[in-house]
Amino acid sequence: MSAAFPTAEFPQAVGGCSALDADARAAAAWRALAQVEDPEIPALSIVELGIVRFAQVRSDSTLGIGLSPTYTGCPATEHIESKVREALDAAGVGPFAITRVLSPAWSSDWITPEGRRKLADYGIVPPPPAASWGRRASLAAIACPRCGSTRTECTSQFGSTPCKALHRCRDCLEPFESFKCL
Amino acid sequence: MSGPAVTAQTTEAPTLGGSPPLCRYALRLGDLGLILGQRLGEWVGHAPVLEEDLGLANVSLDLIGQARLLLTYAGEVEGRGRSEDDLAFLREQGEYLNPTLVEQPNGDFGETIVRQVLIDAFQLALYERLTSSADERIAAIAEKAVKETRYHLRYSSNWLVRLGDGTPESHARVQSSLERLWRYTAELFEEDDLDRDMAARGIAPRLADVHGAWSRSVEEILAEATLERPRDVPYSWFGKRGEHSEHLGYILTDMQYLQRAHPGARW
Numbered sequence: 001m002s003a004a005f006p007t008a009e010f011p012q013a014v015g016g017c018s019a020l021d022a023d024a025r026a027a028a029a030w031r032a033l034a035q036v037e038d039p040e041i042p043a044l045s046i047v048e049l050g051i052v053r054f055a056q057v058r059s060d061s062t063l064g065i066g067l068s069p070t071y072t073g074c075p076a077t078e079h080i081e082s083k084v085r086e087a088l089d090a091a092g093v094g095p096f097a098i099t100r101v102l103s104p105a106w107s108s109d110w111i112t113p114e115g116r117r118k119l120a121d122y123g124i125v126p127p128p129p130a131a132s133w134g135r136r137a138s139l140a141a142i143a144c145p146r147c148g149s150t151r152t153e154c155t156s157q158f159g160s161t162p163c164k165a166l167h168r169c170r171d172c173l174e175p176f177e178s179f180k181c182l
Numbered sequence: 183m184s185g186p187a188v189t190a191q192t193t194e195a196p197t198l199g200g201s202p203p204l205c206r207y208a209l210r211l212g213d214l215g216l217i218l219g220q221r222l223g224e225w226v227g228h229a230p231v232l233e234e235d236l237g238l239a240n241v242s243l244d245l246i247g248q249a250r251l252l253l254t255y256a257g258e259v260e261g262r263g264r265s266e267d268d269l270a271f272l273r274e275q276g277e278y279l280n281p282t283l284v285e286q287p288n289g290d291f292g293e294t295i296v297r298q299v300l301i302d303a304f305q306l307a308l309y310e311r312l313t314s315s316a317d318e319r320i321a322a323i324a325e326k327a328v329k330e331t332r333y334h335l336r337y338s339s340n341w342l343v344r345l346g347d348g349t350p351e352s353h354a355r356v357q358s359s360l361e362r363l364w365r366y367t368a369e370l371f372e373e374d375d376l377d378r379d380m381a382a383r384g385i386a387p388r389l390a391d392v393h394g395a396w397s398r399s400v401e402e403i404l405a406e407a408t409l410e411r412p413r414d415v416p417y418s419w420f421g422k423r424g425e426h427s428e429h430l431g432y433i434l435t436d437m438q439y440l441q442r443a444h445p446g447a448r449w
Binding site: 071072073074075102103105106107155156157159162180182 | 233234236237239240241243244245246247248250251321322323325326327328329330333336337340
């Protein structure tokens with residue numbers, strides 16, 4: 001029987017990297033992770049999305065990588081982990097282990113400023129600050145990414161992926177997506 | 183898994199009788215998400231409009247995601263090598279510990295929304311308190327789930343207000359669904375030995391506290407939706423102890439078909 005529990009670690013033996021010191025390995029890992037695209041929003045890397053929690057060498061010289069899921073049921077989670085394994089293998093960072101980090105829970109506030117700019121360029125409205133958001137918060141006043149009008153309406157609180165909502169601009173009449181606040 | 187025959191697998195499956203209390207508690211939380219997620223999945227391709235199809239499917243996805251974390255943990259605590267898939271697909275009906283409310287049929291869109299409001303408000307009140315659970319793993323899962331649940335309640339409560347405070351037809355329909363489903367809510371707050379044990383160990387909150395928060399939240403939404411809170415009825419449901427309504431068997435028949443027909447099948 002497979003013991004691949006989602007919270008388990010996945011040690012990977014990669015040889016030939018002993019020349020790199022701990023800091024250089026961590027730095028190489030961050031560079032490699034910055035190249036891994038989010039599969040649903042390829043404009044964004046997983047580092048810009050804020051789901052990489054740490055990359056640091058442990059006392060047993062394994063490079064620990066912490067990843068947080070955006071949504072618990074996000075089907076991209078396993079895909080992202082396999083892309084991370086490929087990228088780290090290719091970068092030759094030595095033995096590493098991926099850990100899923102649930103706490104503290106990922107927040108859309110962790111998307112980097114560069115990530116927010118890229119989301120906007122891609123046509124997805126970046127999320128408002130999580131603290132500003134409650135059951136009664138309005139999704140209607142979000143500015144249209146195409147014409148800038150705030151005469152918009154939320155057509156669905158859920159979109160094509162768990163992290164997005166659907167909107168429509170009442171001036172230019174175009175539909176658009178926003179990144180949900182979490 | 184070495185692929186034993188279906189009959190051998192079902193008869194050899196360990197039962198929950200001797201399972202640690204924490205395992206059974208994690209199953210209660212996880213089975214709620216698993217069964218409700220499966221129910222909501224029935225709407226895919228059938229919802230009134232595309233946006234609600236997406237909405238219900240997304241809520242379903244979150245619930246199943248939460249269930250995966252909880253069933254995985256239940257399997258680890260149990261210590262008999264059962265994975266999340268073993269627990270989801272290879273248990274018998276009496277070993278599912280979800281509350282009876284979540285296995286009730288979808289009905290019309292309004293009835294699905296009523297059921298969702300009642301459960302979202304319960305999960306929110308519960309998960310908010312579980313974030314300070316003495317069990318670190320439960321606390322971490324709750325911390326993640328509470329954010330998703332807040333969004334679910336926002337969706338379901340907005341819809342209930344629109345339907346309740348909508349046309350005479352939509353009002354009458356959701357009020358009638360509320361009357362039909364209300365009888366299943368008492369179970370959520372009825373403490374049994376397992377609940378008391380978990381509360382005594384600081385793992386779970388007292389259900390009386392959860393009930394208070396749930397009542398305030400539900401009453402506020404019902405008032406805004408111009409709906410009347412039904413009267414409480416004598417309690418007679420025990421899904422969380424494995425005694426289910428006639429509906430769960432049909433859900434399992436559908437959900438377990440693939441693993442029963444092709445034991446050990448993987449993606």
